Amino acid sequence: MSELTQLTFQIGWIAMLLGGIVFFVMNRSVPASERHHGVVAMAIVFIAFANYLAMARGYGDVTIDGHQIFFARYVDWVITTPLLLLSLALVASRRATELAGLVGALVFADIYMIVTGLVGDLVGGVDKYIWWFISMVAFLAVLAIIWGPLRKLAENSPYGNAYTRLAGLLTVLWVVYPFVWLFGTSGMEVLSPGVEGVAYLILDVSAKVGFGFLVIGAAKQARIA
Numbered sequence: 001m002s003e004l005t006q007l008t009f010q011i012g013w014i015a016m017l018l019g020g021i022v023f024f025v026m027n028r029s030v031p032a033s034e035r036h037h038g039v040v041a042m043a044i045v046f047i048a049f050a051n052y053l054a055m056a057r058g059y060g061d062v063t064i065d066g067h068q069i070f071f072a073r074y075v076d077w078v079i080t081t082p083l084l085l086l087s088l089a090l091v092a093s094r095r096a097t098e099l100a101g102l103v104g105a106l107v108f109a110d111i112y113m114i115v116t117g118l119v120g121d122l123v124g125g126v127d128k129y130i131w132w133f134i135s136m137v138a139f140l141a142v143l144a145i146i147w148g149p150l151r152k153l154a155e156n157s158p159y160g161n162a163y164t165r166l167a168g169l170l171t172v173l174w175v176v177y178p179f180v181w182l183f184g185t186s187g188m189e190v191l192s193p194g195v196e197g198v199a200y201l202i203l204d205v206s207a208k209v210g211f212g213f214l215v216i217g218a219a220k221q222a223r224i225a
């Protein structure tokens, strides 16, 4: 493992741990009925903390036919991305009955996206790109739900226009992942492992710590009936 890659893992677990501590403190000044956002944000960064620590300690990867696969990233993503979507959905609405179907569809498409991405990382040759494409279709389904029916629900949200801001941030960050994958070590290997590590670190910290910060901030200012 290159020194730069190793450094990204060390910074990763520290940033996630610090994020969790900051969320814990921030959440104390959120109205009691809105604290679930902080709880979800903490769960997300603590899962990432564990996975970055595992990668930093050298047991978050396997090597198959000379190709190194950081499976800890997928373990992280398959748990945290559904939680991030749940967090966004809870900004759109707090009514379980109107959310249930959409959250179910979102989580299904999202898990499908991560698992098919892992399959693409495990196989070689042209099959890699077939799985990347399948994963991309699932990703587009996630975006379609976020910007279609969920956004419609958010029109009556107690969080005002926070939904659009958060959905915008989420979209801008998430869209980069498939291209890091495609050009990095999982795909065409144009990016060096170190550069790939830096890209994922920036994305992961922004998508988890940055996003959580904004969600908890929005929860603080919610107009509760």
Ligand code: RET
Pocket: 077, 080, 081, 084, 113, 114, 116, 117, 118, 132, 135, 136, 139, 174, 175, 177, 178, 181, 203, 204, 207, 208
């Ligand atoms: C993969 C495989 C290739 C195709 C696609 C992918 C999408 C990944 C995404 C990951 C998001 C991760 C986040 C992590 C933590 O905060 C799996 C790279 C579409 C969108 C937000």
